[in-house]
Amino acid sequence: MGLYGQHVFPRLMDWVMSGQVWQGLRDDLLKDAHGDVLEIGFGTGLNLPHYPATVSQLWMVDPAGFLPSRVRARVAQAAFPVHMEQLTAESLPFPERRFDSIVSTWTLCSIPDPLKALREIRRVLKPQGVFLFLEHGRSREARIAAWQDRLNPIQNLIACGCHLNRPIDLLIARSGFHLTDLSRFQVPHVPRIIGEMFQGHARTTRC
Numbered sequence: 001m002g003l004y005g006q007h008v009f010p011r012l013m014d015w016v017m018s019g020q021v022w023q024g025l026r027d028d029l030l031k032d033a034h035g036d037v038l039e040i041g042f043g044t045g046l047n048l049p050h051y052p053a054t055v056s057q058l059w060m061v062d063p064a065g066f067l068p069s070r071v072r073a074r075v076a077q078a079a080f081p082v083h084m085e086q087l088t089a090e091s092l093p094f095p096e097r098r099f100d101s102i103v104s105t106w107t108l109c110s111i112p113d114p115l116k117a118l119r120e121i122r123r124v125l126k127p128q129g130v131f132l133f134l135e136h137g138r139s140r141e142a143r144i145a146a147w148q149d150r151l152n153p154i155q156n157l158i159a160c161g162c163h164l165n166r167p168i169d170l171l172i173a174r175s176g177f178h179l180t181d182l183s184r185f186q187v188p189h190v191p192r193i194i195g196e197m198f199q200g201h202a203r204t205t206r207c
């Protein structure tokens with residue numbers, strides 16, 4: 001990772017993604033996290049203050065190691081034990097059926113092999129557990145989706161591997177999950193190529 005990827009991009013991401021609108025969305029998703037929780041692609045730890053008291057312990061994985069002192073400061077404020085691992089979601093070092101909740105916020109866009117990661121997430125989630133996701137992705141509107149395809153190579157470069165055009169709901173379903181709750185919406189005042197959201201719950205079983 002060059003200077004831009006190591007120093008500029010993480011600060012930009014931390015600044016943009018800590019805005020009020022994103023904080024409200026984090027609160028809304030994470031209110032359902034409980035028990036032993038795994039967060040994939042924790043970035044700079046912006047979800048930490050939004051976890052509810054129902055969380056017992058949190059494991060966070062991310063290969064990047066962005067802004068470590070900022071992440072440590074956020075971890076120090078957490079009301080529950082936090083374990084951090086610098087590794088990729090495509091190969092998780094946890095036993096099967098380990099977690100009650102697994103969280104991904106704006107991360108499936110950046111994982112090189114999202115299907116492999118989702119299969120790993122499914123493997124380590126308890127049968128009664130829940131996968132909570134909040135992601136941007138491919139528009140249902142053909143004109144917007146065409147722009148997402150066109151601009152994807154640029155986004156990939158400036159946002160360190162992020163894809164604009166991933167069909168998040170289809171990827172989750174294709175990995176064997178049941179989508180038990182899905183909400184599609186646009187974030188106000190954000191360009192549609194990046195502002196079309198997928199938020200919901202997925203489970204390994206139907207009920």
Ligand SMILES: C[S@@+](CC[C@H](N)C(=O)[O-])C[C@H]1O[C@@H](n2cnc3c(N)ncnc32)[C@H](O)[C@@H]1O
Binds near residue numbers: 013065
């Ligand atoms: C746009 S950031 C989102 C950060 C954070 N989830 C948030 O909500 O602020 C995407 C994150 O995905 C991480 N990432 C990229 N490849 C990954 C992989 N293979 N496994 C897990 N995380 C990955 C990046 O390092 C980055 O921290």
